[in-house]
Amino acid sequence: MTFLPYEDVPLYLAVNGHTGEYIFAESAQLSVSQALSANRHMDDQVLQICEYGLGASMNYAPINFAANVDFPVVLGPIDGPPKPLATSINKIPSGTKITFPNEKHLFFSNDVFPNGQEYIVSLKAHSGGWNLSSDESQSGYFEPIFDYSTQAPVEGSLSVNFYVNTGNLNSFFNITGLSNPSQYPPIDEEKITGHLGDFRFSDAYLTDFNFSLSPNSISQASASFKVYGELIHDSSATTAYFSSSLYQQQSVPHGKYSQILGSQDAGMNHPISFSYAISVDRKPRYSTPTGSSFESQGLVPDRVSKSSTKITMSMQGENLDPNILINGFDGKRANLTAVVKDLSYAGFEDNSNGTLHTFNCSGVIDSQSLSVGSAGYLNGSVSVSQLLR
Amino acid sequence: MDIKNTNSFGINLSPSFGASASFSSVSEYVNYGDSHSQRMLKGINGLSMSLDLSFNELTDPESQDLVSFLQSQFHYQEQAYSNDGSFSNKRLIPFAYQPFFPYKENQFNCLEFSHDQSYFNINNISAKLVAIAPSILNSIESAVDHNPIIDGTINATINANSSVSNNGVLLPSNSFIYQSGNYSHAKITSDFNVTNGNTSVLSADAPFRFNAGNVSCNQTAIRNSIYINNPNDCSYYPYAPIVAGGNLSCRMFDFRPSISVSLQNSPKYKQSTASDIYKKFNKYGFNPNLNNLRLSFKGRSDQEAKRILLFLESHLGYKKFGFHLSKDYVGSNSDIINTSPHRKGMSFFYCPEWQHTFTYKDNHNISASFVECIDY
Numbered sequence: 001m002t003f004l005p006y007e008d009v010p011l012y013l014a015v016n017g018h019t020g021e022y023i024f025a026e027s028a029q030l031s032v033s034q035a036l037s038a039n040r041h042m043d044d045q046v047l048q049i050c051e052y053g054l055g056a057s058m059n060y061a062p063i064n065f066a067a068n069v070d071f072p073v074v075l076g077p078i079d080g081p082p083k084p085l086a087t088s089i090n091k092i093p094s095g096t097k098i099t100f101p102n103e104k105h106l107f108f109s110n111d112v113f114p115n116g117q118e119y120i121v122s123l124k125a126h127s128g129g130w131n132l133s134s135d136e137s138q139s140g141y142f143e144p145i146f147d148y149s150t151q152a153p154v155e156g157s158l159s160v161n162f163y164v165n166t167g168n169l170n171s172f173f174n175i176t177g178l179s180n181p182s183q184y185p186p187i188d189e190e191k192i193t194g195h196l197g198d199f200r201f202s203d204a205y206l207t208d209f210n211f212s213l214s215p216n217s218i219s220q221a222s223a224s225f226k227v228y229g230e231l232i233h234d235s236s237a238t239t240a241y242f243s244s245s246l247y248q249q250q251s252v253p254h255g256k257y258s259q260i261l262g263s264q265d266a267g268m269n270h271p272i273s274f275s276y277a278i279s280v281d282r283k284p285r286y287s288t289p290t291g292s293s294f295e296s297q298g299l300v301p302d303r304v305s306k307s308s309t310k311i312t313m314s315m316q317g318e319n320l321d322p323n324i325l326i327n328g329f330d331g332k333r334a335n336l337t338a339v340v341k342d343l344s345y346a347g348f349e350d351n352s353n354g355t356l357h358t359f360n361c362s363g364v365i366d367s368q369s370l371s372v373g374s375a376g377y378l379n380g381s382v383s384v385s386q387l388l389r
Numbered sequence: 390m391d392i393k394n395t396n397s398f399g400i401n402l403s404p405s406f407g408a409s410a411s412f413s414s415v416s417e418y419v420n421y422g423d424s425h426s427q428r429m430l431k432g433i434n435g436l437s438m439s440l441d442l443s444f445n446e447l448t449d450p451e452s453q454d455l456v457s458f459l460q461s462q463f464h465y466q467e468q469a470y471s472n473d474g475s476f477s478n479k480r481l482i483p484f485a486y487q488p489f490f491p492y493k494e495n496q497f498n499c500l501e502f503s504h505d506q507s508y509f510n511i512n513n514i515s516a517k518l519v520a521i522a523p524s525i526l527n528s529i530e531s532a533v534d535h536n537p538i539i540d541g542t543i544n545a546t547i548n549a550n551s552s553v554s555n556n557g558v559l560l561p562s563n564s565f566i567y568q569s570g571n572y573s574h575a576k577i578t579s580d581f582n583v584t585n586g587n588t589s590v591l592s593a594d595a596p597f598r599f600n601a602g603n604v605s606c607n608q609t610a611i612r613n614s615i616y617i618n619n620p621n622d623c624s625y626y627p628y629a630p631i632v633a634g635g636n637l638s639c640r641m642f643d644f645r646p647s648i649s650v651s652l653q654n655s656p657k658y659k660q661s662t663a664s665d666i667y668k669k670f671n672k673y674g675f676n677p678n679l680n681n682l683r684l685s686f687k688g689r690s691d692q693e694a695k696r697i698l699l700f701l702e703s704h705l706g707y708k709k710f711g712f713h714l715s716k717d718y719v720g721s722n723s724d725i726i727n728t729s730p731h732r733k734g735m736s737f738f739y740c741p742e743w744q745h746t747f748t749y750k751d752n753h754n755i756s757a758s759f760v761e762c763i764d765y
Binding site for chain 1: 648747
C-alpha cells in the first residue's frame with residue numbers, strides 16, 4: 001500500500017479538444033457523488049408460503065421439516081395465487097434467517113436475487129421434526145439487502161488553489177474567456193477535461209474563480225468546477241508529468257508590487273487587503289434516452305448553460321467614504337482595478353514578469369463597514385459588485 | 390406574433406428527465422346491485438396517451454427550431470379542395486415523434502406548449518403532446534392462459550433442441566418460461582428466436598424441476614403494443630393463475646406498490662330520506678367496502694417499469710386483474726361472514742388511468758388508480 005505524495009499527484013486541465021497544462025497548484029480536491037435512495041415495497045420483508053412444492057395445487061399442507069434438507073416453496077398467500085418476492089430486494093444471501101411466530105425459523109438455501117418473475121425459492125430448516133401451521137406460514141420475517149435507485153446524475157466538484165501565472169489567464173480559469181475567438185454568441189460553455197493524479201474527469205465546468213491580495217504575501221487564486229459523470233482511473237495519465245513545463249521556473253503573484261486602482265473613490269488611500277471573485281450560475285441539461293438506460297445518453301449533460309455572471313471585489317483600508325447615497329438610491333458607483341504583479345526582480349533569471357494579470361470591477365458599493373479593536377486601528381471595508389451578464 | 394420561422398420539420402431534441410406519460414381510458418359502466426358492475430371502452434380509441442415534456446436549457450437556435458415547429462402546426466393555409474369537394478389542407482396534421490423509453494414512435498399533436506426565455510441564450514420549453522387516434526386494436530396480448538392464435542408453443546427441453554409450433558417465438562435472453570400446471574420456471578440465457586415449425590437449442594437455467602414438454606410463450610412476432618416499444622422484452626406467467634380449487638380467469642398483477650400505501654375506507658351504506666333532520670343508516674348489502682386505491686411504484690428499473698406499463702396497457706383501462714393488496718388484507722372463499730368482497734380470497738381491480746415519470750436512468754415512477762371490482 002502506497003500513499004502518493006503531493007508532488008506525484010499533478011493536476012492537469014484542458015479545454016475540451018485543446019492542449020492543456022499542468023497547474024501549479026497548492027492543493028486540489030476532486031469529488032463526485034450520486035443521489036441514491038433505497039427502494040422499499042409493500043411487505044418486502046415478509047415471506048408467505050402457500051405451498052411446499054412447485055405450485056400445482058395451492059393447497060397448503062404442512063410438512064415435517066428435516067434438518068438441513070433443501071425443499072422448494074411457492075411464495076404467496078394461502079390459497080394462492082403465488083406472488084414473487086419484492087424487487088426492492090437486491091439480494092437475499094444464502095443462509096438468511098426467516099423468523100416465523102412461536103420461535104420457528106427457516107433459512108434460504110441459496111443466494112436469491114428477486115426479479116419479480118420467480119415464484120419459487122429453496123428453503124431449509126436447521127432442525128427437524130416440526131412444521132408451520134397455515135397461519136404461521138404467512139408471517140415469515142427476514143432482513144434482505146435492499147436495492148437502490150438513482151435519483152439524479154453523478155455530479156461533483158473540483159476545487160483547486162493555485163498560483164496565477166503570466167500570459168492570458170487560461171481559458172479553463174476564465175469564466176468570461178473564449179476558447180474559440182470566433183464563437184457566437186461569445187459565451188464559452190465548452191467543458192473542461194483533465195486529471196488529478198491518475199483519475200480522469202471529462203465533464204468539468206468552471207463556476208467560481210477568486211483570489212486575494214495583501215501586502216508582503218503571495219497571492220493564491222482558487223477555482224471551483226462542477227464535475228459531471230464518473231471518474232476513470234487511468235494509470236498512464238501522469239506519464240508525461242515530470243517533463244512538463246511545470247518543472248520550469250514559475251512566476252508567483254505577490255502583494256508587494258500589485259496595485260489596487262480606484263480605491264480613492266471609496267475613500268481609501270491605503271488599501272491593506274483586497275479580494276476578487278467572479279462566479280457564474282450554471283445548469284446542466286440531461287436528456288432522456290429512447291432505448292435502454294444502459295446507453296450513455298443522460299449520463300453526462302448535453303449542455304451546461306451559463307446565466308448570471310457576477311464579479312465581487314472587496315477591500316480593506318484605513319478609511320471609507322460613508323456617503324453611500326451620493327448617486328441617489330441606485331447605488332454608489334465604483335470602479336476598481338487590481339493589477340497583479342510578481343516580485344519584479346531585475347533579471348529573467350530571477351523569474352520576473354512584472355504584471356501578470358489585470359482584473360476589473362465596475363459596479364456599485366453594496367456594503368461597507370468600520371471596525372476597530374484595542375491595540376489596533378480603525379479599518380474600513382467596502383464591497384463592490386458588478387453583474388457582468 | 391409567432392417566433393421566427395425556421396422551417397423545422399420535427400422535434401429533434403430529447404426531453405429532460407422528469408418527462409411523463411399519462412394514460413386514461415374512457416369507459417361505459419353498467420352498475421348493478423351489491424357493487425357488481427361491467428365496463429367497456431366507449432370505442433377503439435378509448436385508451437389515450439399524453440406526454441408532458443420539458444426541454445430545458447436550450448440555446449436560442451434550439452428553442453427557435455422547436456417553437457417554430459410547434460407553431461407551424463397551426464399555420465393557416467388558403468383552403469384547397471380535393472376532387473370530391475372536401476377540404477384537403479384543413480386538418481391539424483399529426484406528426485411522428487419518438488418518445489422516451491420505453492415508448493414507440495407514434496403520431497402526436499401538440500395542443501399546448503410554453504416557452505420560457507429565462508436568460509440570454511437559455512430557454513425552457515414545455516409541451517403537452519397528445520397521441521392521435523391510438524387504437525386498442527393494436528394491442529395484441531394474450532389475456533390469460535394459452536391462446537394458440539397469437540401465442541407460441543415450445544416443446545421445451547432445457548439446454549437441448551426444442552421445437553416451436555403455433556407461432557414463431559422471439560424470446561430474448563433473461564426472459565422466463567414456465568412449466569404448464571405449476572410455477573416452475575426457466576430463465577433464458579441466450580436469445581431463442583425460432584420460427585413456427587423449426588427447432589433450436591433452448592439455452593436456459595432451471596433451478597427447479599422442469600419437465601420436458603409444451604410450454605406457452607406470449608413472446609411472438611404477432612404480439613403488439615399500442616404504445617410500448619419491443620413488447621417481447623416483457624415476459625409474464627402465461628397460464629391461468631392457480632388458486633386452491635381451480636384457476637383464475639384473469640392475470641395477476643405481481644408488482645408490489647412502494648410503501649407507504651394509504652388504504653381509505655368508505656363503505657357504502659343506505660341513508661333514509663324520510664326526514665332532513667333524523668337520519669337512519671342501513672347496511673348496503675354485499676361488497677360494501679371495495680377499495681379505490683392510488684398506488685405508487687417508485688424507483689423501478691427499466692425492465693420492471695416496462696413490464697408494469699405493458700401489463701396496464703394490455704388491460705386497456707377496463708379489464709380486471711388480480712392483485713394481492715397486502716399480507717393483512719386477505720379474505721376467504723369459505724368465510725361465513727360476508728366480508729368485502731363477498732367470499733373472495735383476494736381482490737380484483739381494473740386500472741382506468743396511470744402515469745409514468747422517467748425520473749432518471751433506470752429509475753421510473755408509476756402511479757396508478759386501482760378500482761376494486763367483483764370477479765364474477
